Amino acid sequence: MTADLQTNAGRLLTTRLVGVVQQPSAHVSVDPDGFARSLPGMGGVFVRPRIGDRAGGWMSDHLEVGASVSHPEPSADHALQVLACVGNRAQVLDGPAAGGIGTVVGKHAATMVSFSGDVLAALAPGERVMIDAVGVGLRIEYEPDIVFHSCSPVLLPLFAPSRTGDGRLRVKVARVLPPEAAAAGIGMAAHSANLDLQVDQLAGTVGAADLRFGDLVAVEGHEHRYGRQPRDAWIAVGAICHGRSVGGGHGLGLVTLLTAPTNRVAIEVTPDASLASLELPGAEA
Amino acid sequence: MTRLRDNRDDIVAVAVAGRVSDARLHRQLLWMDDSGRSCVLPGTGGVVLGLHVGDRINDREADHAMVGASVEDAGANLDDPGALHLLSCLGNRVRDARGVALGVVAGKRGGLAPRAFPPSLVAVEATDERLTSLVPGDRIVVEAEGRGLGLCDFPEVSLANCSPRLLDQLPLQASRGRLEITVKIIIPARFAGPGLGQDAWIGDLEIVSRHHPAVDLNDLRYGDLVAFQGIDSANNRFYRPGFVSVGVVSHGPSQWPGHGPGATIVLSGPAERIAPANDADSSVANCLRTWGAES
Numbered sequence: 001m002t003a004d005l006q007t008n009a010g011r012l013l014t015t016r017l018v019g020v021v022q023q024p025s026a027h028v029s030v031d032p033d034g035f036a037r038s039l040p041g042m043g044g045v046f047v048r049p050r051i052g053d054r055a056g057g058w059m060s061d062h063l064e065v066g067a068s069v070s071h072p073e074p075s076a077d078h079a080l081q082v083l084a085c086v087g088n089r090a091q092v093l094d095g096p097a098a099g100g101i102g103t104v105v106g107k108h109a110a111t112m113v114s115f116s117g118d119v120l121a122a123l124a125p126g127e128r129v130m131i132d133a134v135g136v137g138l139r140i141e142y143e144p145d146i147v148f149h150s151c152s153p154v155l156l157p158l159f160a161p162s163r164t165g166d167g168r169l170r171v172k173v174a175r176v177l178p179p180e181a182a183a184a185g186i187g188m189a190a191h192s193a194n195l196d197l198q199v200d201q202l203a204g205t206v207g208a209a210d211l212r213f214g215d216l217v218a219v220e221g222h223e224h225r226y227g228r229q230p231r232d233a234w235i236a237v238g239a240i241c242h243g244r245s246v247g248g249g250h251g252l253g254l255v256t257l258l259t260a261p262t263n264r265v266a267i268e269v270t271p272d273a274s275l276a277s278l279e280l281p282g283a284e285a
Numbered sequence: 286m287t288r289l290r291d292n293r294d295d296i297v298a299v300a301v302a303g304r305v306s307d308a309r310l311h312r313q314l315l316w317m318d319d320s321g322r323s324c325v326l327p328g329t330g331g332v333v334l335g336l337h338v339g340d341r342i343n344d345r346e347a348d349h350a351m352v353g354a355s356v357e358d359a360g361a362n363l364d365d366p367g368a369l370h371l372l373s374c375l376g377n378r379v380r381d382a383r384g385v386a387l388g389v390v391a392g393k394r395g396g397l398a399p400r401a402f403p404p405s406l407v408a409v410e411a412t413d414e415r416l417t418s419l420v421p422g423d424r425i426v427v428e429a430e431g432r433g434l435g436l437c438d439f440p441e442v443s444l445a446n447c448s449p450r451l452l453d454q455l456p457l458q459a460s461r462g463r464l465e466i467t468v469k470i471i472i473p474a475r476f477a478g479p480g481l482g483q484d485a486w487i488g489d490l491e492i493v494s495r496h497h498p499a500v501d502l503n504d505l506r507y508g509d510l511v512a513f514q515g516i517d518s519a520n521n522r523f524y525r526p527g528f529v530s531v532g533v534v535s536h537g538p539s540q541w542p543g544h545g546p547g548a549t550i551v552l553s554g555p556a557e558r559i560a561p562a563n564d565a566d567s568s569v570a571n572c573l574r575t576w577g578a579e580s
Contacts, residue, residue, distance in 0.1 A: 029399075033520065109401065178475075182475075183524065184483075186493060187491065187493070187542070187544045188543070201523075227315050230475055230478070230493055248522065
């Protein structure tokens with residue numbers, strides 16, 4: 001941690017959680033023209049695409065990158081959904097991929113864990129994954145308005161390394177999107193699941209359509225302290241963790257990592273602002 | 286008002302049975318206000334006395350409140366709306382277990398995401414005298430009519446959740462290839478919130494403009510007409526520049542961040558075909574209230 005960012009990381013609890021790789025869903029979604037389609041995406045283990053690959057274009061619905069992990073008991077699943085943070089270390093416990101090391105990269109209906117291609121190729125639904133969850137409660141001292149969600153202490157300095165000369169937190173993102181991108185996920189608790197970004201209608205926004213899994217993205221005019229909502233002079237930053245959708249009003253999934261008043265942060269747009277560039281185990285591009 | 290040509294002679298009417306819902310507090314939702322303070326208010330489900338179409342939505346300490354009795358599919362998975370929810374249209378008659386007229390469908394409220402979040406409720410406007418006799422669990426029947434309804438001369442315009450008799454009451458006028466409709470307020474797309482990404486026949490679309498007082502919701506009433514700019518609601522509701530969705534205010538505000546009053550969308554299409562204009566009196570409250578008291 002850089003000297004000028006004093007966080008409470010040393011006070012956070014690490015909780016060992018376990019979940020089970022989900023069976024993929026074969027649900028039916030209706031597209032904006034009224035046609036019903038069933039495409040894979042939710043649940044299961046995706047060997048392809050991986051973190052760092054393009055997020056759009058796949059014949060899929062809400063594709064959850066990596067392995068989708070949940071718990072059969074609702075309260076334990078809720079703990080997994082809330083306490084697991086992006087950047088947390090995970091390990092396969094069962095089956096031919098046992099011992100494989102990965103990293104939590106997102107949240108949707110399940111918690112998404114990225115592993116190397118070899119581990120993903122050997123992993124299957126029903127096998128258990130252990131996550132050492134740490135990050136809930138993370139804050140920067142004397143910055144009450146900068147709020148983190150699902151952000152592990154390991155991840156924070158990799159995308160928000162230091163302050164600017166005038167004291168704002170530097171935050172690296174690959175893209176900045178307008179508030180109209182926000183779709184399903186508004187009004188949901190910011191500490192779980194994600195915000196769908198409808199990037200296909202943003203004709204004037206450069207690069208919205210070529211985002212990759214793991215890219216860090218800022219949404220302008222959004223505040224995610226408690227629930228996700230539009231609000232001028234705030235910004236929300238997260239990572240792309242699920243793919244496009246069949247239905248309108250859905251799109252690339254953004255797991256919220258940070259929200260702040262715009263005058264507390266300095267957003268730096270750089271194409272390599274991605275989880276895939278951070279050398280997290282199992283989440284390398 | 287010239288009557289628009291529609292296909293009402295070809296649409297069917299079907300009885301759907303359901304129940305008066307229980308009042309519920311869903312544990313999976315975020316029970317806090319904008320400042321993180323605990324915030325628990327009634328409003329979801331059950332029978333509400335003394336709250337009717339035409340009343341101001343801001344006059345009660347309530348959360349997502351709907352008028353009258355909230356009804357639902359009997360035995361349904363709460364997260365997954367059934368035939369009663371999906372076929373009910375504003376203006377449909379509702380009768381009680383004895384077959385006696387109870388009231389009229391006056392709104393819908395839906396969850397945050399398909400198959401994943403409750404509730405899925407339909408509001409029935411009725412007199413307090415009739416509502417007093419209801420308890421949660423009572424059987425009701427909706428005389429569902431409106432699914433399939435369309436305008437013959439405006440094929441690009443979609444109707445949803447709209448009975449033929451409600452269509453007759455909408456302040457619509459065809460002019461030079463466009464449907465002109467008056468609404469109480471016009472809402473920019475960025476303030477469309479929960480309800481995006483949902484099926485056009487589920488629930489409502491919420492107005493999340495709490496931090497933007499330029500969108501004045503102060504005098505909004507149940508039954509008022511509102512328009513969302515840049516929202517397509519033909520099949521599912523989503524941001525689409527050049528489209529317009531028009532709805533009827535169906536539930537009241539919420540203190541939860543990212544929530545607000547909701548409108549059940551009845552009309553949607555490209556802006557070349559639908560032209561909303563402001564009129565502070567644009568409402569279907571009077572007819573819904575009258576129908577709710579019919580015997």
